[in-house]
Amino acid sequence: MIEELRKKAEELLKNDTVKVVFGYGEGSVPERTRPVFITKPEDVNKLTWNKYCVYNLTTYLKRQETRKLGKPAIIVKGCDARTIIVLLKECQIKREDVYILGVTCDGVGDPLATKCESCDVHTPRIYDDLVGEKKENKEVPFEERYAELDEYEKLGEKEKWEFWQKQFSKCIKCYACSNMCPLCFCDRCIVEKNQPQWIDSSAHARGNLSWNVTRAYHLAGRCINCEECQRVCPVDIPLNLLNKKLAKEAEKNFDYRPGYSVDDELAMSTYKEEDSQEFFK
């Protein structure tokens, strides 16, 4: 599969279909890979593919440093391809400006990443070219997809508060979560705006709660649960639980899952008259 990827990348660079290939390269230790940006056909051997390819490379579609390398071919797993669909829907990229090199995937991470346990996109749902044997995207039941939340949803109000306060107290406001997130693409994040200062930039209890809640909320109905925020958090806050909770609510209330089809309407920019309002008085 690595050979096939390299061959494909080489071809795309040689025939000038793209200027750069966003892919995975060997990391600083065997248990890690790192993003690589291949601009010369002779460098394609730097590309690799293994179970440590956890990154969602689509985040580099938003960064000016990598955008200026020219039209990219981007290696995406099924989950990453969902991000591409959201980015297309949100008009952040144009379809013709990116060449999608899909890879089929049995799961990444060691131990297997949580996101892979309930994967229903082993084969990307959007691609220009597919590398690897096509796999069936078996539907995973709703309960199973959100099973991770059960133990937290069961907690009492006080326990929930204490659990999250303990988690948020660790936050150092490094913003790795939002910088890594391919869907956090605002030029200037709400936390960087100070007129007014909606979110305290200090890493104290108050600032950390408003930051983490807002970050998660801004991804409501958009997050495809690639878990990158959680993976990169240097203080190990289970951020994806928040994202997943929102995804669950969006799916439950609006019957919507982001990144499955370019034809869907975005959940948070539309409405239905029959939307739930049971909690309204």
Next chain:
Amino acid sequence: MSKAEAKPENQFEPKIIAFLCNWCTYAGADLAGTGRKEYQANVRIIKLPCTGGIDPLFLIKAFERGADGILVSGCHPGDCHYNSGNYHARRRWNVFRPLLEFCGINPDRIQFSWISAAEGGKWVETINGIVDAVRELGPFESYQKLNTIGPETTGEATAASGETG
């Protein structure tokens, strides 16, 4: 007045912030006033053009600044002055409310309602309802405690916590 006189001593008086749409609920509250209807005086109203313009951050900010409870209220579905603002708002609260609940914030502290310009009576009921409910819950101490910055809240992991040695 009668309520105030009947008030038991040291009874907790919650601070309620109400985010109201200009066209329906605010007018409804106004109607309650012109109709000389009495309701508990714990509410501070913030008038906005439309519930669709209420960012969830407003709610967070209200708690940060000491609110014990929040009411968000606008036009009934179908009645929005801007056609669909309240529908969009409803979507937002449909996900935001569970998120807060998931983080351990009692959903009873945030209430949502549709009150039209003609429903002065419903306004009175709603306010009395939320004030009583939040009074029952007590002050939102767990959130308000977050507000003290300085050595005492820089986290357990910090040498700076505790008293001067």
Next chain:
Amino acid sequence: MEKLLNKNKFDTLIAGLKKQGYKTVAPKKDNRLVTLEEVQDASEISLDHVITNNSIKEFFFPKTEKILSYTLDKNKVEMEEPKGFAVKSVIFGTRPCDAFSLPVMDKVFNWDCSDKFWVERREAITIVTISCDKSDSYCFCTSVGLAPDAKQGSDVLLTKISNDEYLVETVTEKGENLVKEMESVFSDPPGTPDRQVATVEEKFDLKKIKPWLDDNFEHDVWDEFSNKCIGCGACTFVCPTCHCFDIVDECTMTKGDRVKNWDGCQFTMFTMHTSGHNPRSTQGMRWRQRIMHKFKYYVEKFDSTLCVGCGRCSRVCPADMNISEMLELIETEAGK
């Protein structure tokens, strides 16, 4: 002064320190993280790690701290000095690289004028370091002039000499006093202790780095190496020697605090002018600033490298940017 400390005395030591009014901080394990934090007794201490996830920095320069409080009444302002930030403490079981970061940072926090929030904490806290008995591939203390059993910055240094025993060496008067205070838990050291110290491979030659940096402010390597950087502040925040900060006001209508927060040179907004002009407008420039600050500017200003080789930045980097790899690359470039 040399002594011997048996692991089974940790309990008495921590209890004794607490009795003497010390706040005790030590490595504690929670799930995947090992962090330095307050412990109530020795059973909470975890020593089975290469290095703690958080650095010692936050005990002297917290991620957020009040530097001034005030009350506002119409146009009258009353200022109040923060109190109680310097707590008599012992940090037990930090690593030599972390301990060394303190004398390095003393230089900037005392440059011409002293930051009392740093200085008073320095005075209040005693550092009991444990030499590293293991290392990982991210460690490079030996490349920046340190060693897994270096003493600089520690008040007391413990080095493992058997499964249960540590050799205790006092480094400063403060350390000596601490050992005296706790005399009963220590015993006399053996004649020829077998010091169990990790080996850390020397990855680059520091002497070759600065001359290259002097000449290569403009170089393709800055952009090429950093194009995977996502511009977060994880590296700077976990770094024991990154000391950049922001000052912000947080207030209500009647009172407020002026707060000093960690800030990092990798953020776009860090240097942005109000006009929108940004002297360091690309990630390459910001990455260059980080390397230059650590291995050139600080050396010129304070005759000290602003890096202790702990490797934390490389461990946490979301994009696997590795600082020692960068320096190895510079060494190679310098050799060309």
Next chain:
Amino acid sequence: MDNIYRPYLMTISDMTDEAPGVRTFRLNFSDEEEGKNFKFQTGQFGLYSVFGAGESTFCIASSPTREDYIECTFREAGRVTKALRELNVGDTIGFRGPYGNVFPIDKWEGKNLVFVAGGIALPPLRSVIWNCLDLRDKYKDVTIIYGAKTVDDLVYKNELKEWEARDDINLVTTVDPGGETPEWTGKVGFVPTVVEEAAPDSNDTIAIVCGPPIMIKFTLPVLEKLGFKHDKVYTTLENRMKCGLGKCGRCNIGCTYVCKEGPVFTAEEISKMPDEF
């Protein structure tokens, strides 16, 4: 130990609107004792704070020869300057300083002085201009070349009139093409061009230039052409700052900390700095 981040409390005793969005405050120490002990030299800056909004860095725009007060001039641009503009005479602000180095006016004695400023960059020069004017007999010819986008944008309009009226100052004012009004009697053109036309004699002359980066970039070559040596040209730099004390780590240009080794630099010093402005 003293808290280096603790500001002096200052009372706004007067304010002047200079141009759209630009205002000058005259500030007096709330504590007289502090005021008596306070000394600064021209070129230095400080951190002005609105309690509740934060701190912002600008120069001290008044001359140290006027001892009873300090003045600052700011344009409303960000959070702090916006809050500053909402204040009135009698309100209290914070001030930390003076920080940074100074214009070496002693070294300039007996020489001609040429001041070149653009837009909102006149305030730092105003301090040194008044300083030199208050010691007028120590210097030979004084030329001031000042330009702004429009007539409205010229700051210190009253002082410009006063300088114009004096016969011991050669004042040249200019506005960018299109920025003139029918009554405008000054020049029309960009500052570098006007400097070239005015062609001040470079012999035994010090030039002090302050303005937006683009103006400085084009003015320095003009001065060079007129024969000004790099070490005879002074400017002040600005960078984002938080502490003003060399600790917060953001104002450096290469190895140079603007807050401590600046803000005053000669063109020669600047030419040696890496391109990181």
